[in-house]
Amino acid sequence: MATEEKEKEITLTGNQVAGMLEREKSQLNSLNQQLGQLQQITGELKASAEALKEIGKEKNLKILVPLGSGVMVEAELENTETVKLSLPGNIIANRKREDAIKHLEKQAEEAGKQFEGLQKQFQQTATNVNNLSQLIQAAQKKAQEQKL
Structure with missing residues (x-):
C-alpha cells in the first residue's frame, strides 16, 4: 500500500518574508x-x-622584538631548538621547534577546514538571500499588475 505524500502550502505575509530576508542578510x-x-x-x-622554519636555519640570528607602541629592541637568538608555546589558560610551555611547527600547521589545517565549512554556509545563505529577494520582487510586481 503506497501512501501519497501531499505538498503542504504555506502562506507568508510580506512582512514575514521581509523579516526572513533581513535575518538571512544579518x-x-x-x-x-x-x-x-x-x-x-x-x-x-x-x-x-x-x-620557525627559517630561524632554525641560522645560528645567532639577530631579530627585532616588538615591545608595543612602535618600540622595538634588537635581540640575538641563541637557542632556536626550543621555543615557548602559549597554551589555553595562560600557560607557557617549552616545545621543540619542530613540534611547535607541527602544532601550528595542524591548527592552520583545522582553521582551513572551518573556513571551508563556513564558506558553504555563506554560499547557502547567499542563495537564500537571493531567493527571498526574487520572491519579494515577484510579489511586488504582481501587486503592481493587480492595481492596473
Missing part, C-alpha cells in the same frame, strides 16, 4: 566577518610556522 554579514577572521588566523598560523 547571518550573511556575520558569516562574512567570521570568514575574514579565520582567514587572518590561518595566515598568522602559517606565517608563524614559516618563521
